Amino acid sequence: MLKISLFLFAAASYCLAEGEVEPSTEKWHYPGHEFDRTRLGDAVDLASMKLLKEAYTTKDDKNIVASPIGVLLLLSLYAAGAEGGIRDEIIKAVGSSNYDEMFESYTRLSSKFSFMDSSYLTLANKVYVADNMELANDFSTRAVQSYNSEVEKVDFTKPADAVAIINKWADEKTKGHIKDAVTEDVIDDTVVSVLCNVIFFQGHWNVPFNASETVEKDFHVDKSKTVKKQMMHLEQPLFYQESPELGAKMIELPYKENGFRMVVVLPDEIDGLSSVMEKVAQKGLLADVFALSPAGREIHLDLPKFEIKSGLDLNGLLPKIGVSKIFSDPAQGIVKDVPVKVSKAFQKAFVKVDEEGATAGAFTGFVIVPTSLNSQPPPAVQFKVDRPFLFAILHEDILLFAGTYTH
Structure with missing residues (x-):
């Protein structure tokens, strides 16, 4: 054989x-x-x-x-x-x-x-x-x-x-x-x-991050270790959702290329990624991705390079x-x-x-x-990706790439 x-x-x-x-001089209309x-x-x-x-x-x-x-x-x-x-x-x-x-x-x-x-x-x-x-x-x-x-x-x-x-x-x-x-x-x-x-x-990206706003901020590797990371910053009305079932919140960053987007899943707890991974292995991620909706307010996003x-x-x-x-x-x-x-x-x-x-x-x-959307919008949502997280790239509903970042 x-x-x-x-x-x-x-x-x-x-x-x-x-x-x-x-x-960017204007907000995108996703x-x-x-x-x-x-x-x-x-x-x-x-x-x-x-x-x-x-x-x-x-x-x-x-x-x-x-x-x-x-x-x-x-x-x-x-x-x-x-x-x-x-x-x-x-x-x-x-x-x-x-x-x-x-x-x-x-x-x-x-x-x-x-x-x-x-x-x-x-x-x-x-x-x-x-x-x-x-x-x-x-x-x-x-x-x-x-x-x-x-x-x-x-x-x-x-x-x-x-x-x-x-x-x-x-x-x-x-x-x-x-x-x-x-x-x-x-x-x-x-x-x-x-x-x-x-x-x-x-x-x-549909709207790129402004490189001049990228600065060093804290990233919590775990509860006892914090390091400095180059954090990009964006203020946009992104798709967003909070998932008590996952113990995480999520945002979506669309690309200009039609149908492509990146989803970032941020655990609620600094040491919460292991629990999130166990849950998505049992039920998948797509149900939460399709539960994303316009936040109705700006998302102030900090995302590490x-x-x-x-x-x-x-x-x-x-x-x-x-x-x-x-x-x-x-x-x-x-x-x-x-x-x-x-x-x-x-x-x-x-x-x-x-x-x-x-x-x-x-x-x-x-x-x-x-061999052998409101006229008086509520306060912005702070989405600081300052702890280990899960990310995925999709085209429509097909997941193409996925990964975890922890340190």
């Missing part, structure tokens, strides 16, 4: 043009939530929050960013070449009731994002296969026609060359944000295929959300006439947040190797 190593790399960067930002909450959105949301919670629980460094949608897309592609218990686990983990529903949902997502304006969003899939191997016919057809994947032959007996080829593709698709997606220690001459996914988002680089060991995380058989049971329909399994899975990610907007990206790869 062959084995597949899943290499899932994500990059998210909230940073755009350099230099000072001119202060058109509201003109998109629907769907069954697929709920499924992606819950699977994403479960994965993020497990990462938050198991990692020592609680600064985390991930693009779970990249993982879910490649799992659904993997299921095209797997049956039985492997496929059943994947169907359940991604929140579908059967294979046809999963296939239709995730191929529709892949197509939708693949054909968006590449100036702000890129989603691309690619399948590399050893030059002495062939993909199974049905798998190849579905990868190309339904997941919009490119297919390329690679000589994996020359690991350095194979690594360079894959990294060049990831670098180009993420506009230079991911340069070392794959390293030679995970590619060797036993590899037979690599399945890859890239998601890259580059957006602009921050940068996160994180790596996730998906060999450990995926079994925690119910996907384990990909690591042990043979999938017969990916490489022609050769059963395969997953040997390694991980994700690399980064995020950088500043005054102007967002750039976010994700590279996901599977490597296959042989």
Whole structure:
């Protein structure tokens, strides 16, 4: 039997043009939530929050960013070449009731994002296969026609060359944000295929923060430790809600790019993020996102500038959300006439947040190797993000990126 190593790399960067930002001369008129909450959105949301919670629980460094949608897309592609218990686990983990529903949902997502304006969003899939191997016919057809994947032959007996080829593709698709997606220690001459996914988002805040108002303020790492952080400041009538159930309050920052927004979830307590993560892993975040509404007053927002680089060991995380058989049971329909399994899975990610907007990206790869409003408005709402918090980037009701910032 062959084995597949899943290499899932994500990059998210909230940073755009350099230099000072001119202060806004008018309030924006946000058109509201003109998109629907769907069954697929709920499924992606819950699977994403479960994965993020497990990462938050198991990692020592609680600064985390991930693009779970990249993982879910490649799992659904993997299921095209797997049956039985492997496929059943994947169907359940991604929140579908059967294979046809999963296939239709995730191929529709892949197509939708693949054909968006590449100036702000890129989603691309690619399948590399050893030059002495062939993909199974049905798998190849579905990868190309339904997941919009490119297919390329690679000589994996020359690991350095194979690594360079894959990294060049990831670098180009993420506009230079991911340069070392794959390293030679995970590619060797036993590899037979690599399945890859890239998601890259580059957006602009609807109203940028004024860089001249960014100053150092206190950030409470925990109840006993306070540090200084560069805090951005914005005064706008944002969408807002308080959730006693979560023990948190939330605001939404829309992007100029239609349908994209970032949600910040601020726990009520300095040490409240762990509790919030437990709750969203059980019920998802989307219900609270769709409960956001105009605050009816200005929000005085303080949000730290921050940068996160994180790596996730998906060999450990995926079994925690119910996907384990990909690591042990043979999938017969990916490489022609050769059963395969997953040997390694991980994700690399980064995020950088500043005054102007967002750039976010994700590279996901599977490597296959042989194994054996009021006239007199009320006072402004103070929303000081001065403690560990959760953030997410969505397009309409689909969660694209999520993470936690703690220090």
